[in-house]
Amino acid sequence: MIYCDDMIDKKEVGQVGRSDGKLVRDIPAFERMIPQIMPRRCDSTNFAKVEFDLAKVRAFLRELRVAGHQVGMMDFVIAAYVRLLQRIPELNRFVVNRKLYQRNHICVAFSMLRRGEGTAVDETAVKVYLEQEDDLLQIAQKIRAVIKENEQPASRNAVDALVDRLMNLPLLPGFSVSVLRWMDRRGILPKSVIKLSPFHTSMYISNLASIQMDYVYHHLYEFGTAGMFVTMGKPKNNVMTLGISFDERICIGATWAKAFFEFKRSLENPERLLKELTD
Numbered sequence: 043m044i045y046c047d048d049m050i051d052k053k054e055v056g057q058v059g060r061s062d063g064k065l066v067r068d069i070p071a072f073e074r075m076i077p078q079i080m081p082r083r084c085d086s087t088n089f090a091k092v093e094f095d096l097a098k099v100r101a102f103l104r105e106l107r108v109a110g111h112q113v114g115m116m117d118f119v120i121a122a123y124v125r126l127l128q129r130i131p132e133l134n135r136f137v138v139n140r141k142l143y144q145r146n147h148i149c150v151a152f153s154m155l156r157r158g159e160g161t162a163v164d165e166t167a168v169k170v171y172l173e174q175e176d177d178l179l180q181i182a183q184k185i186r187a188v189i190k191e192n193e194q195p196a197s198r199n200a201v202d203a204l205v206d207r208l209m210n211l212p213l214l215p216g217f218s219v220s221v222l223r224w225m226d227r228r229g230i231l232p233k234s235v236i237k238l239s240p241f242h243t244s245m246y247i248s249n250l251a252s253i254q255m256d257y258v259y260h261h262l263y264e265f266g267t268a269g270m271f272v273t274m275g276k277p278k279n280n281v282m283t284l285g286i287s288f289d290e291r292i293c294i295g296a297t298w299a300k301a302f303f304e305f306k307r308s309l310e311n312p313e314r315l316l317k318e319l320t321d
Contacts, residue, residue, distance in 0.1 A: 060138070062145060062146060062242060063145045066135065082264060083263070090286045091286065093281050096281060097280055098311075099115075099310075099312050112186055114185075115282075118309075119272065121178040122315060124181060125314065126301060126308065130297060137289065137291045138227060138267060143267075145267070148172045149169050149244050151243040151245075151247075152167070153240075154189060167201050168240070169238070170188045178312075204239075241268060246268045246271045248273045257285035261287065271286070
């Protein structure tokens with residue numbers, strides 16, 4: 043795996059305790075002060091929307107399907123996000139206990155519906171780990187594999203098992219979760235828990251278009267490390283709108299502005315997601 047810390051100056055970071063990231067040290071004093079002023083994600087969440095025309099994207103995805111590649115709209119949006127991290131690795135940072143970290147991997151979490159008994163439907167959360175150099179087709183394959191593994195009625199994935207254990211501990215559930223939060227703030231949450239937790243992710247995404255809903259601005263979870271939540275809205279007049287909630291402490295405003303520009307550029311030029319990063 044190519045880690046995000048390979049994309050940044052080694053002098054900027056130093057090893058501090060966490061299994062999922064390194065402390066970012068060499069940043070201006072004002073940027074270090076922001077997490078002190080806004081210690082919680084609910085304090086520091088900003089909102090933006092990115093709109094893109096679907097005509098070119100739909101034609102592009104049809105061509106891929108004719109060629110035998112199973113690629114959906116959510117795969118496409120996630121691939122555009124991974125391309126974004128290739129260009130702007132600062133977006134893969136997170137804040138815990140008022141400290142800024144650079145994540146050492148790329149992963150995306152999402153909720154998916156799963157068939158239950160009869161006509162029943164339940165929901166589970168899954169997480170897919172991606173490589174920095176993955177292109178659209180590789181990302182789509184990994185997402186398809188995760189969905190296939192978890193879509194069967196009788197399937198109980200590792201996330202389900204973890205939640206079941208937490209809720210069945212001989213303690214109040216709220217206390218169990220409080221212990222996990224305390225451990226996370228101090229960088230001692232077990233690596234096995236971080237690996238499974240959908241809340242410890244580069245981005246969380248929700249395809250609301252699949253249930254005929256418009257985009258929303260979803261909250262950022264206080265537990266975990268997700269600094270960006272994207273919702274895909276139901277298309278209108280051949281335009282899809284993404285509702286983006288993001289943690290402004292991760293990087294400065296100018297970097298976020300550049301990020302949204304680059305995100306939209308990839309979404310409107312889908313062929314870029316099959317090429318190596320050149321422009």
